[in-house]
Each structure stands twice: as structure tokens, then as C-alpha cells.
Amino acid sequence: MLRxxxxxxxxxxxxxxxxxxxxxxxxxxxxxxxxxxxxxxGSTTPSGSMPEVLAMFTPGSMMxxxxxxxxxAGFGLINETRNGVLERLAVxxxxxxxxxxxxxxxxxxxxxxxxxxxxxxxxxxxxxxGLLAFLIMLALMATTGLFAxxxxxxxxxxxxxxxxMSQIVQFFAMPLTLIAGLFLPIxxxxxxxxxxxxxxxxxxxxxxGRALFRDDLSDSTIPTxxxxxxxxxxxTLIWSMRSLRKMAG
Amino acid sequence: MIIxxxxxxKTFIAKRGRGKTEEVQAVQGIDLGxxxxxxxxxxxxxxAGKTTTVRMLxxxxxPTSGTARVAGFDVVKEAAKVRENIGYVSxxxxxxxxxxxxxxxxxxxxxxxxxxxxxxxxxDELLQAFSLSEIANRPAKTLSGGQKxxxxxxxxxxxxxxxxxxxxxxxxxxxxxxxxLWDEVRDLRAQGTSVLLTTHYLDEAxxxxxxxxxxxxxxxxxxxxxxxxxxxxxxDVVTLRLKGIDEARELLAAQDYIKEVRAEDDVLRAYxxxxxxxxxxxxxxxxxxxxxxxxxxxxxxxxxxxxxRHTGRSLRDAA
Numbered sequence: 001m002l003r004x005x006x007x008x009x010x011x012x013x014x015x016x017x018x019x020x021x022x023x024x025x026x027x028x029x030x031x032x033x034x035x036x037x038x039x040x041x042g043s044t045t046p047s048g049s050m051p052e053v054l055a056m057f058t059p060g061s062m063m064x065x066x067x068x069x070x071x072x073a074g075f076g077l078i079n080e081t082r083n084g085v086l087e088r089l090a091v092x093x094x095x096x097x098x099x100x101x102x103x104x105x106x107x108x109x110x111x112x113x114x115x116x117x118x119x120x121x122x123x124x125x126x127x128x129x130g131l132l133a134f135l136i137m138l139a140l141m142a143t144t145g146l147f148a149x150x151x152x153x154x155x156x157x158x159x160x161x162x163x164x165m166s167q168i169v170q171f172f173a174m175p176l177t178l179i180a181g182l183f184l185p186i187x188x189x190x191x192x193x194x195x196x197x198x199x200x201x202x203x204x205x206x207x208x209g210r211a212l213f214r215d216d217l218s219d220s221t222i223p224t225x226x227x228x229x230x231x232x233x234x235x236t237l238i239w240s241m242r243s244l245r246k247m248a249g
Numbered sequence: 250m251i252i253x254x255x256x257x258x259k260t261f262i263a264k265r266g267r268g269k270t271e272e273v274q275a276v277q278g279i280d281l282g283x284x285x286x287x288x289x290x291x292x293x294x295x296x297a298g299k300t301t302t303v304r305m306l307x308x309x310x311x312p313t314s315g316t317a318r319v320a321g322f323d324v325v326k327e328a329a330k331v332r333e334n335i336g337y338v339s340x341x342x343x344x345x346x347x348x349x350x351x352x353x354x355x356x357x358x359x360x361x362x363x364x365x366x367x368x369x370x371x372x373d374e375l376l377q378a379f380s381l382s383e384i385a386n387r388p389a390k391t392l393s394g395g396q397k398x399x400x401x402x403x404x405x406x407x408x409x410x411x412x413x414x415x416x417x418x419x420x421x422x423x424x425x426x427x428x429x430l431w432d433e434v435r436d437l438r439a440q441g442t443s444v445l446l447t448t449h450y451l452d453e454a455x456x457x458x459x460x461x462x463x464x465x466x467x468x469x470x471x472x473x474x475x476x477x478x479x480x481x482x483x484x485d486v487v488t489l490r491l492k493g494i495d496e497a498r499e500l501l502a503a504q505d506y507i508k509e510v511r512a513e514d515d516v517l518r519a520y521x522x523x524x525x526x527x528x529x530x531x532x533x534x535x536x537x538x539x540x541x542x543x544x545x546x547x548x549x550x551x552x553x554x555x556x557x558r559h560t561g562r563s564l565r566d567a568a
Contacts, residue, residue: 004360007356007359007360008356011348011352011356014348014352015347015348076347079346080345082341083341083342083343083344083345083346084339084340084341084342084343084344084401085343085344085345087309087337087339087341087343088337088338088339088343088357088404088405089343089360090309091307091308091309091332091335091337092332092337092357092360092361093329093332093333093360093361093362093408094360248304248309248310248311
């Protein structure tokens with residue numbers, strides 16, 4: 001089981017190594033937000049200093065890579081439902097869940113590497129963060145990636161249509177971004193918006209990230225975010241594996 | 250027997266928009282028996298249910314009813330065991346376009362349990378056998394259709410399975426690549442591998458297989474060796490184009506050296522055992538009635554004539 005998962009992961013990682021440019025493109029957007037948007041936010045934090053602004057804004061920009069990167073991971077799989085690759089793997093001795101798990105593991109690794117780059121840029125701009133908080137943040141990103149990528153593979157296998165998939169992802173990405181307080185803390189908004197955010201798993205991810213960057217490691221949003229994202233990841237993983245099995249009709 | 254199928258059936262529920270569904274009976278009761286070491290063909294037009302049948306035997310699709318044993322194992326209850334004993338090359342090929350063919354080959358080998366070293370040795374054997382060594386590290390999307398098909402075959406054979414399924418292996422290949430692939434399939438038989446292939450090409454089934462079934466509308470309509478099946482229809486067939494087809498049909502049906510006459514649009518086919526000697530009589534009879542021919546040809550009966558006899562239509566039209 002583990003052997004098959006790591007074989008698929010190795011296969012996917014070799015693909016990544018042959019095309020290392022693509023994940024770098026993925027962080028262009030959040031880095032641009034850090035450089036051009038974060039400086040506008042001076043008035044939203046108590047002291048208005050750059051490190052404080054970055055501690056508030058960087059977690060949101062990191063969640064952005066998860067949303068706009070990992071959520072699109074499934075697109076490649078749609079093609080594989082047609083070119084016979086999944087059909088061949090389905091009747092091979094491969095452990096079926098490994099087909100999905102190997103890919104999801106690759107997406108988690110990609111996302112963590114991207115997160116390191118984004119945090120690196122933020123640190124160059126003045127962000128200060130403790131080592132433990134840094135490591136927990138990476139674990140949080142990995143969990144977010146696990147959820148977002150599984151969701152994406154589930155959608156891909158259920159829809160098996162690029163057009164439908166891009167519509168649905170876009171449809172969800174925008175409200176999820178806005179209602180998570182990705183750019184500005186939701187606590188600045190009215191009550192109804194704060195209530196709405198409680199139903200958005202991404203909100204907990206962003207809030208947990210902000211707590212970590214404030215070095216407030218005992219904040220309750222951190223375990224909440226891990227728990228919620230992990231549970232959702234398991235549900236979407238099971239869903240995508242069932243869709244894989246149903247592919248055959 | 251390496252494949253034994255009893256009354257296999259598959260019904261799909263197809264969505265027809267607005268919540269409506271329709272039942273499609275893709276396979277309606279197929280019995281198969283394939284001996285070890287045989288090349289066995291399923292011949293039939295597109296949509297006959299060949300692919301669905303192969304997918305059920307290869308454990309990709311679960312049958313709606315019926316049972317099948319492949320390599321001694323039940324395709325539903327012992328799917329994992331079946332998978333260890335088969336190679337499966339789908340119609341689409343299943344070669345990952347974004348990776349070099351060697352990568353796909355190595356992954357398939359290692360998934361079957363080989364170590365990196367064993368996988369590399371097996372991959373090299375196959376690359377050599379299929380003349381792929383030089384293009385092993387090129388991304389598959391840069392390969393030609395024939396090269397990709399050879400990779401698909403190599404991947405299917407990586408575990409040295411006793412049985413290989415080839416679904417429409419030569420569709421889309423040029424004549425040269427097609428002939429090469431036929432040779433490769435014959436080599437498999439020489440090594441003792443059993444092959445179940447599907448095709449809608451008559452000449453392919455005729456040239457390659459030891460035995461075949463003809464499938465139409467999800468059912469087997471004929472079964473036997475190519476020679477046996479062709480013997481069912483008389484040995485020779487005279488194909489005529491002429492005006493007054495109905496009159497000619499009646500006339501020819503009354504001739505005692507002609508076994509059977511079939512009319513199809515503006516073409517008349519007369520089946521007879523000894524074409525060379527029958528043809529002069531046939532021409533004389535037409536002349537006596539003043540029926541003028543547009544064209545005439547004398548051929549050996551083919552599997553198309555067998556198909557026509559069993560389904561009432563020509564495979565060329567049905568496909």
C-alpha cells in the first residue's frame with residue numbers, strides 16, 4: 001500500500017522535476033499581493049508597522065496558493081480518464097487508492113515548497129516568525145493541500161469535463177476567498193459576514209495562520225483548523241476514490 | 250481454459266438529460282471459451298459490445314449478471330488475482346503523454362512488485378523487442394501513433410502475463426505499422442501467451458486469430474475458426490452490379506450450382522462452391538435473359554460474407 005503510494009509519488013515528482021517552472025508560476029500571484037497590496041494595509045493594524053501588516057496578510061496570501069493552485073490539480077486527471085492511463089492502472093496490480101494518494105502527496109509537497117518560498121519573500125520584507133510557528137504553518141499548509149487537492153481530484157473524476165470543472169472551481173473560489181477574510185481580517189466586517197465566515201473551512205485556515213504569525217500558539221483556531229481540514233480531506237479522499245471506482249460504469 | 254465466460258451481460262444506465270435515463274444493453278449474454286496459447290478474436294462493428302466484454306473480463310467493469318473466470322479466477326470475487334495474470338491494452342492505449350515511455354514502463358513494472366533493478370532489466374528487454382530503445386526517454390506526446398502503440402503493448406506485457414487483452418490494437422495505424430503489430434502478436438503466441446483481441450477489421454481477424462467470435466448488438470452470432478466460418482458460406486462469391494436486380498436474383502437462385510443469393514442495395518452476391526466452373530454458366534444464364542452487367546467479380550468468401558449471412562448486413566456498412 002505504502003509502496004504503491006510512494007511509487008506513484010515518485011512518478012509524479014519526477015514529472016515535477018522535469019517541469020520545475022510551473023509551481024514557481026503559482027507563487028507569482030501571492031508574491032505580487034505581498035509586494036503591491038500589503039503596503040496599503042498599514043491602517044488596518046494597531047501599529048501599522050510592516051512586520052505587523054505582514055503577519056496579518058501573509059497567511060491569506062499562502063491560502064491563496066492552495067485555492068488557486070491545488071484546487072486545479074485535478075485537471076490533469078480528466079485527460080487521464082480519456083487517454084486510457086486510469087483504465088490501465090485500474091486493472092493493474094496497483095492498490096487503487098494509491099493512484100489518488102500518490103498525486104495528493106505530490107500536491108502537498110508542492111504546496112509546502114511554495115509556502116516556504118512565499119514565507120521567504122515575506123521574511124525578506126520584514127516578517128518575523130518563530131521556528132515552531134513556521135513549522136506548524138507548513139503542516140497547516142500540507143493539510144490544506146491535502147483537502148484542496150483531494151477535492152479537486154474528486155471533482156475531476158465525478159465531472160470528467162474540463163469546462164464544467166473550471167466553471168465550478170471558479171464559482172467556489174471567489175466566495176471562499178472573500179468570506180475567508182483572505183485579504184483583510186473578517187473581524188473588521190459586520191456580524192453577518194463574521195457568521196458567514198464560520199461556515200468556510202478556509203476561514204479557520206487563515207485565522208490559524210494569523211495566530212501562528214502572531215506567535216500565539218495556544219489560539220483555539222489552530223487545532224480547529226487542523227481538525228476541520230483533516231476531516232474534510234478524508235471525506236473528499238473517500239469521495240474521489242469512489243468516483244475512480246465508478247469510472248468504469 | 251484461460252477465459253471462460255457464461256452468459257455475461259452488461260446494462261448501462263445512460264443519462265439523457267432532464268433527469269431522464271435510458272437503459273443501454275451493451276452486452277446481452279456472451280459465452281466465451283478461450284484456450285491457453287490461442288489468439289482469439291472478437292470481431293464486430295463499432296458499438297457491438299466488444300470493448301464492454303473485454304472490460305468485464307479484464308475486471309475494469311463489473312458485469313450486470315453472468316460469471317467469468319480468467320486465468321482460473323473469478324473476475325468479480327478474485328479481481329486482484331485476475332489482475333496479476335493479465336496484460337491489458339485499451340483502445341486509448343494508456344500511455345502517459347507527459348512522461349517518457351520508459352517512465353510509464355518502469356512504473357508498471359514496479360507496481361507489479363519488481364525491484365528497481367528487475368524493472369530496469371525487464372524494461373530494457375521490452376524496449377529492445379519493440380525497437381523503442383532510442384526513443385525511450387522522449388516524452389510520449391512527441392511519438393508517432395505507431396511508436397505510442399508499441400509502448401502501450403510493451404507496458405501491457407511488462408509482467409509477462411499469460412494472457413493479454415488487446416482492444417482494437419491496430420485502429421488508426423498505417424498499413425506498415427499494422428503489419429508490424431500483427432507480427433508482434435504472432436510472436437506472443439509463439440511464446441505461449443494467450444491473446445484476446447477485438448477488431449472491426451475482417452482481414453485482421455482472418456490473418457491473426459486461431460478462433461473468433463462475431464459479435465453484433467451485444468450477442469455472439471457466430472463462432473469458430475476463420476476457415477470453418479468461411480466454409481459455412483460457400484467457398485466462392487460472385488459479386489454483380491447490374492440493372493434488373495430482382496429478376497437476376499430470381500434467376501440465379503434457381504440455378505442448381507449456386508447455393509445462396511443475397512441482394513444488398515444495387516449489389517447481388519451469389520455464393521457457390523466452385524466459382525471458376527460456375528461463372529461461365531452464370532454469365533450464360535444472364536445473357537439468355539438479356540440482363541446487362543455493369544461489373545462482375547469472383548472472390549473467395551471472406552469473413553464479411555460470414556457476417557452478412559448472420560446479421561443480414563455487411564460489416565463495412567455496419568461499422
